[in-house]
Amino acid sequence: MHETKDEFITHLTMAQPSLWAYVLSLLPDHVAAQDVLQETNLTLWRKAGNFQPGTSFIAWACQVAYFHVLSYRRRMRRDRLVLDDSVLAYLAERQAERAETLDNRLAALRGCLEKLPEASRRLLQERYAPGGSVKDLAESDGRSVAAVSQVLYRIREKLLSCIETAQAAGGMA
Amino acid sequence: MSKRAELGELLRRLSDGDLSPEDAARLNELLHGDPVACERYLDHLTLEAHLRTEFGGQRLDPAALPEFVRNAAAPPAPAQRVPLAAARWLPYVTAAAVGALLLLAGLLTWQALHDPAAPSVAAETPQRLDPASVATLLFADDCQWAEQEKFVEGQRLAVRPLKLQRGLAVLRFDGGAAVVLQGPTDLDLLSRVSTRLTSGRLTVRAPEEAAGFTVRTPASDVVDLGTEFCVAVERNGATELQVLEGEVAYGKPESPDDSVQLLRAGQGVRYDLPRQPSPRAVPVNAPRFAELLSQARTSPREDLLLVHEPFHYPLGRVPLAEANGGLGWGGPWRLSPGAKLNGAAPDLTIVEAKLKINWPVRGGRGPMLEAPADYQSRSRPLAEPIRLDQDGVYYISVLTRWDAPAPAPNQPVPAIRMVLRSSSNFNGDRVMFNLPHFLRPQLDLRNGAIFTSPQTVAANETQFWVGKIVARRQGEDEIFFRVYGEGEALDSIEPADWNVQSTGIQSDAQLDLLLLTKFAGGTCYWDEVRIGKSWRAVVPTEKAQ
Incomplete structure (x- = not known):
């Protein structure tokens, strides 16, 4: 790992709300999404050395999460999967693009909730x-x-x- | 209703947990190829996620989390709580361990905040009962379960309590962790990656890919980091944790400010009372996972064998009517419906010593069936059908070797198959274990339901095929297929990894015919067809591996 552990943990912690939103969008079952988020976090930690400082942490995290989502879907009963494969692939790509700005949406939501x-x-x-x-x-x-x-x-x-x-x-x- | 309104209605049902399979199909139709609809879907799901973040029991401010993990107390050794910020113990703990500790503090908190299905240690029962299976009973030795419940090896288990009064059982959670239970032990299966131990003893082996498996106990939550550990809970809630290999983290998710601690191989801790804030160190003396298994009787279960064809016939040509040996059959071999002879005799050809058997299994060394170039298919009726319309678990195995020919134009795709079909609906639902010429194992269950393994198996090697059929009266049937090559050791208990498995199949077929089929040239050998109720009935290894 090229950056310090503390920096990596900060990245990981800061990314949690967006990563959670990414996973739940692709796996709209909050119990399954929670499992996948936990698996993703552990993989990110284990593969921390693969992260290149200076690149987008959330983009990398979404890639890892996507593989865990696919892996989870393979183990799920077909009738419990909400999204088809082709729709899933597009949504995954699009939500990964949006991931950088999801924090802004969360901040905006907080303002809206107050109103x-x-x-x-x-x-x-x-x-x-x-x-x-x-x-x-x-x-x-x-x-x-x-x-x-x-x-x-x-x-x-x-x-x-x-x-x-x-x-x-x-x-x- | 406009498409926009329809999408809104479907998203409402999705949020309410009220989306039917038909609704899901329609939702996919609306999303497919419509970027605007997809954007709306993502906005909606992002809002759902953020609302759970905001109202998940505690407001989660991302900016505050690093501060939280830095403040989390994390003693390097049991019963010595030292603030993480204090640098004096840092020399004793590797940087990775500190990182893992911080991460796990975050994970436990995050899980507690977001997982209403994962109740805190204080909860008595699972808050959400999910009918979907989360684990498989791999092995049961002399087991007695509470309330006269009967569990069979291979049985899939849903979210539920399990009370083992006596004996030794092995479960594999779908997340990958394998767990040995020693009776008396009471536990709740919570999800594919977590369980709650109320009392008794668990030994967990979680490979790296299963890291994150969580055991909840009255005193602590234990999160595995790719490891082997033992957890024991006594009747009064006293809890002991011993790490046999790798590392685990443990902590109390309902108290984020409390300590999350890391424990390494050779370390053990004990809470004498569930509410005791800090445990004391104890020596590690629990037996290893493999040791427990080797003590268990993993011997073959011939008593659970339903069907057996050892091909113990005279060498040479055997008329079909005389090929009537073995166990569990409803009649002799016959020519399969639709199979052509191309001028050849229908007899079986029996040869010997054509397989290379490196495994400590029965069969494959004496007489066996040869399928010469012109062989297409022979079938044999079962005395009792395999019923997909009733709850049950079946295993099936065969030894084989096939020199796969190259595919030829205008010829059937070369393949060998072991197939279970229904005599009353021959071309209806079936369970076909298929190896095509491109050597990726396949399951073919009905028209349009073919599952192909991403893995390729070796050509022209002796193979041991094992299939598993989990039949359900209601709900999805599950079919699994595993091909062992010459260089692979057979598993003495059911493995986690199959080459291919089905998803989304429900069938009420009653399969009363077994077929051995070969398409398009090449010579193939088959021996030792077995169907049984247990892995050990069809993979009869003589000694635990």
Whole structure:
């Protein structure tokens, strides 16, 4: 390894949110994606010597993650795979290109979340906390699953729109 | 509904975990060749990931993580907690170890933040029960399971608790780690890369590619770094960890500020109580993984043999009606439907000493079947069918050697095959173990369902073929195929690596015919056809390897 361990760890740590987003996009099952992220992190650590300082860490990390995604897919039941091979290959390439800017989207999201009404933010909190599900949320709220699903859908659309606006403005919303 | 609205609806279902296979197919159609739709999909999934990051139990600020790992206490030796920043112990720990420690601190935290399916050590039961298989029972010696449960070797295991009251069992997790359980042991299979040990003893062997395998215990989480280790948990929660080879990291993911420690080969620690913050050092005295296996009885299981054809017939030509020996057959050999004789007699040709048997297995040394140039196919009915419509595990093996000819124009592709078919639907679903002239093992299960190994096997060598059929009444059937060459040692228990395996196949076929088929010239030899309920029934190695 040409750079210090500390520098490598900093790269790896900083890359986690984008790497997680990359893996989840290609393997849209958060339990499987978590397994693959863990495998990827260990491979990155073991192959740290292959990383060339001065080149893009996240691009290299995405390459490694992609191989782990493919390997995981080979072991998964076919009917549990959401994406076809051809679609997957395109999405992988495109998301790797976007990876450098995913941190900006996360920063923009944080600004957008602050603008959300408290009730909406709380709903997201309950949905995306560990173990959260639309069904549980509906039961605890006494609402129908369909209703909660639609509310969440609208909140996400609003957030996506807010993130786009922030990106276009070059700011953090 | 417009395509845009339809995509939005499918993404909503994906987020809710409510996407049906039909929905997934439609989603792929909408994404295929449409960059705008793909961009929307990626925006949506990126938002999903970021929302999990933001609300995953603790706000994760990437800028703060390096600070966190630097602050993580990491003593170099058991029971001596020293701040990582303190340089005085650095000479005692390699740079790699420090790095691994920091990384593992991050990994444990990251996993705790993002993996609701991987509950913390405090949780009593898995929070998510996934019907998909995560591990295989490779071996069971004199095992008694709780509540009279019966598990057979080769059985696939889903996320579930396992209570071994007596005996020794070996599991392989789909992530690659192999685990020896010694009864009495209670554990939960959590995922393909993790398990929780409630009580008892596990010995884990995880090759480098399986690094990251995690054992959760009442006192600590143990993350393997490509190694062999033993974990024992007593009834009161006292937990002991001994590293037999390589390194492991252990820590408490629910307490990111707590220590994540690295333990190397020859080191052991013990928590006398689950909540004890720091363990004390203990000597390493646990037996190695291979030692445990060698003590186990890995002898052949002829009692689990269902079908056997040793070709113990007189040398020379044997009329089909007289080729009626062996075990588990429903009648003598016959000409397969559709096979042509081209003027030759239908008899079997029996020869001897045409195979080079380096393995400590039965068969391959006495009489065997020769398939001369004009041979196409012979078949034999099974006394009992192999039922893909019921839960069950079958293994099948054969010894063979084939001098593969070059393919000729307008001729069938040269290949040799061992095939299981249904007599009532001969061209329907089948299980075909196929070796084409380009020497990459194949599984052919129905029209349009052919799986080809990326690996090429050696030409004109004696080979030992082993197939595995995991049949399910409901859900996917799984078929595996492994070809051992002359230079390869046979595994005494089922290996992790197969040349090729099926995915996405569900069938209710009842396969009651076995065929040995050769296409397009060349001479081939077959011997010792076996079908059984266990690896050891069809790979009858005389002594543990």
